[in-house]
Amino acid sequence: MPDELTVTPSADGLVDVLDRVIHRGAVINGDVIISLAGIDLIRLDLRLLLCGVDTAFDGALS
């Protein structure tokens, strides 16, 4: 292993950003939240994050 640990600039890891931003973080419920009549505010497909996890591995320690 090298002496220096190179940290992947996380701003580049799109899959990681999407995973954290969309699937994690505190959730707020209740009447302060707006929902648009009849539709979810955001419709996302989990497949988005299931693909590409391996490509997100490219930033191995180097």
Place this chain on the structure above:
Amino acid sequence: MTLGLCAYAITLDHELDLLPGTDVRLVAHRGLGLVVADVELTQFAELDTDPAIDGPGEDDPLVVLARRHDAVVRAVFERRPVLPLRFGTVLRDEAAATRLLGERHALAKCELDRVAGHREWGVRARLPHRPDDRAVRLDGLSGTEYLARRRKRLTAAEHGRQRGAEDAAALHAALTRHATDTAPRAHRSPGLLLDTAYLVPAREEAAFHAELRRGVGGVEVALTGPWPPYSFARLELSAGDRSEAIAHA
């Protein structure tokens, strides 16, 4: 046009001088602050594409908004403890923001204290890619020799997987000693032996990284971060008990 208030994070009340040129601002209440900006709701409602078909690009509307969310959370995170909110949290108005901070004040404050002084790091481990030895010449081998060789190869692969799993478990245990909390990724790819986020206090970061450099043995390791504590803002805040929809204008 329907305007709402996009909420990015809960933080401590402070002078907010981030992202000049944007309307990102802080709604403050009793020492806490909600980081917000005005948004046009239709841009959220139209995120019903399926970017998985080609993999999302940087110009995908969802990606643009997600990047913005991350940029705002990070800008706050660089200055103050932050509790990131899930992407797409949209409040009615500033009064709703104040109400939220008031009604869930104790819980939010407690969670904020828990992540203060920490950064999140993501660690993945998998078996290293080995050169494929299937190309070895099998000419001239008898059927028995061929089968013996094949069995040997399968056994070696199985041992490699077991050793990798043990190495990954040992690495996880070592990293956990330097972390306040850990969060495995919900949808781990089958090829990965470890895919976990660690909430690491500042004073443990050097030791945490040293652990990664040491003894990863037979596995390949990748690190991402530092991140705001996305994976550790697990709380659900309910403010009010009416769920009221507004018409989509």
